[in-house]
Amino acid sequence: MSARSARRFALAALLASPIFACASTPSSPVSYDAVVVPRLAPSFEGQGGWTVEVREASVAFGPLYFCASEAGSATVCDTAQAEIARVARVDALAGPRSIGPVFGFTGAIRSASYDLGMTWLDTQSAVTPQPEAPGGHSLLVRGTARRDARSLPFELAVDVVPQFQGQRAVPSAEASADVGADVTRLEIGLDVQAWLGAIDWEEASREGGRLTEGGKTHASVLLGIKNVRPPEFRFVRGP
């Protein structure tokens, strides 16, 4: 082999290096704003012709975890696709309010699980209200319900609690989105008025207006929060 052909061989060997294909893009970290959109009028008509006047309404929301699986249970989904790993206290009578960023990854979201300010973490021996929980509860509403000449001052304190250690209060809820870099906002709809709309005010009157855990009113509101009108999650693209 001549020196010239040797040089050619060397050049060919170098140029014969594999053609490097572009790698596909894996999920990448994203963050976007979380906005709580409460629905609660200061005065509205409740069950049985009662007019409900709300003076104060606070909701504790979080932590919230979105999962890529259909079931978001902590025992199934130990890695979140997105999350709000904190608790926010929301004034339900105020308008929409940012509660900070959602951190997560691009990709499909198929379920959610969350607490409402009362947690039973792996490392907690019992259900524990987070500091942001109003009065140590998930939902605290004060106001007056009126019907004809009757007036019922009430204080509703709802505890939405996990059933097991390490579990969330709402272990798996509906959520669906394909999150890309174009998602700019997560809107969390809290239909507090619908929750209060489940109250039988005659029963509440019999309970004396202090509507706490153990009563039928508490149970009906709890049902509304967890099942009838649970929080809604809407991923907004663009501005």
Add this chain to the structure above:
Amino acid sequence: MPRRSLATTLALALTLAARSVAAQGEVSAPVVKSHVDAQYPASALREGKHAQVVLLVTIDATGHVANITVAESGGPALDESAMAAMRQWTFEPARRGGVAVAARIRVPFHFAPPSAAPDVVPHGHDTVAGGVEAPRPPPLDETIQEVHVEGVSRAPQRGASDVRFDQRGLSASPKGSGADVLSVAPGVYVAHPEGDAIAQRIYLRGFDAEHGQDVELRVAGIPVNQSSHIHGQGYADLGLVIPETVRQLRVLEGVYDPRQGDFAVAGSAELDLGVEERGVHLKYGRGSFGTDRALALWAPKGQAAETFGAAMFRRTDGFGPGVRGAQNGAMVAQYKLPIGSANHILFHAAAHAARSNVAGVLRRDDVDAGRIDFYDAYPDPSARAQSAAASRAQIGVSFERRQEDGARTQAAFWVMLASYRSRLNFTGYTERSRVEPTWVGRGDLVEQSNQDLGVGARAAYRSARYEPTEWMHAQLELGTEAKTNGIDQTQSLLKAPQNETWDQRVDATVRASDLGVFVDGLVAGKKWVKLRGGVRGDLLVYDVDDRLGNFIPAFQKKSHIVGFRRTAAGFAWGPRASLDVDPLPFLQANVAYGEGFRSPQARQLEEGEQAPFAKVRSYEAGVTLHDEARVSLSAIAYETRLSYDLAFDPQEARLERVGPTTRRGLVGYLRGRPLSFLQGSISATYVHATLDSPPIATADNPSPPYREGQALPYVPPLVVRQDVSAEGKLGDVFGHALVGKVGYATTFLSPRPLPYGQESRSIFTVDALASLRRDFLELGLEATNILGARVAETEYAFVSNWRPNAVPSLLPARHVTAGPPRLVMLTLGVHL
């Protein structure tokens, strides 16, 4: 005799010797290229005696004098004069099969005193300045009588990615552990993220070989990788290697040699042990963070380089506030028993033991937010309870017989006993007991234990050289290798600090046997082409007693007795071939192809399953330009395809499958000794590594960390390494030569892709050493990470919870294990 006649005579003698040796096979002895006369020392004039000094001189593969020992003394002054001259000689190196190798020759010097009248020079003597007579050249037959090419048999070169390093090359920069010697090879990065008692982590040419899963490691011919180890498949702890005793390192990147067996996926590394400089060597070093290291090494003069004993002990408080304290020790003893001129038996024994505290991982966001210092450990009891202890002892005996016709017979037998226990917490507080599901949040301190007893043997026969034509010759080698291991292993969760077991994950006994056979052939054209290749096949048989198999969850009615015993077997085979073309004296071109395998983790096998080996296919093409043996420049392009890969799963603290992968890369490697006192190398390895088909989302794993086609996690796309050292005589101090040495190494790793689309930071470190030696005393200073860079030796991305009282994040977060900060060690050595 004129002065130059000494060189002429000796060169002639050695050339004749070379022919003599070459006639016994493919071996040629070194030939003198330049020489310097010895001077009759003034200090010996008063005695005025005639004396004979015989030196045993080791000539390295570049033709330079690597080591000198006195075989026959003429007194200290004359010995020193002879050695001073000898150090300046240069040689055409000895060659075996055309490849330059180290050799040892016996060189006699005859000293005669100066004549009374300096201006009268007797016949047969040479004069030097001052009228002192130079040593007389030895008689021809005396010089050639003991030319001896040293070393155990070396496997022939397999492509451009087959690189070898001698003791001088390995000592160019600080080597804190035996595993660190690997770092001189192109594309290799060695880290110790889990402390002194857990095996090093190795990156090799696009592979994150973890603790050895992708690199076949052998020490003194004995396999180090442990099959089905609880902490990682192919776990290979090089703690038993004392860096000062590594005589030669061979790193073959790729799978092109039929001798390469299990775990040779990215490649293989063989460490041959020996001590070139004979005598007794004692070293003590004191360094940063309360580190003490003591070494005793004795290499009896007049014995082969493989015959030596060594013991090393080290203790350290470790960097960081009391979370990395460690103690470890190692011993090696070897004896080479020559039987005649061409046969020998080598006895080998080695052991090591270590225990260390482990700092564990830190979340990068905690470090960045200042919640914890980079070198600290979490204050949590579970984090502070991390530790590891390991030991290994091995003995082996090997026999080799060489015949004049080129035939060779080898046989070896070895026994190994290794134990391992670690307690590591990667994830904080995320685990739930499987045995009792209501137990949760007690800390993810994973205890693993692995007890392994292995025996093995190998034998090979290489045929005589067959020359059917004048322009062609051929040889054939047949070999077999077998090993069997009995392994007991457990994995549990512990609650610290009580050490209460709160979950059991593994309790198993594995019997693993590997029977391999290979055939390797050589067909060589007379001058410029060689084709080597053959086939290797391995039968692996497993017997698994999985005592927690068929586990009954707490919510299910008990319907059977827990336990799952099973057997499985599989046969892996593949061809390997390399073609070398030497069209020009300065140019070598190679192409190579090979198929290798990695055995499966036995516990993952089902009853009767054909053992699903990880199959690797390697291709490469390379060219090497070289100036004799002084400088070489290689460029290599390669591709490696692996049928399934493994990646670290922090939740289980072990390796899990991530599907098939592909690596394509380029390697540039410049290496040389342009001057007798200077040597250096620089390599750059670029790789594009991708996941071809990672596990898809399932109900059990709805958020898999990997996507098809994404960059392979933990693998740095670019690794650059540079080693430079200089060594030479600085002058004479009180009648003895003062020899100085300086060296440094730089290492760069580009950012590594991590799961979940994240990326680690790059790494750049500089290590250096300097030493002064006069006669028997040596003072050395070694420093690693001189720039004090905050190096994250490993980075992961996974879910953890290290703040048990706070709302946890379930997002995969970056975690780091801190590499050492700047470390300095002062060493005092005594050489007797």
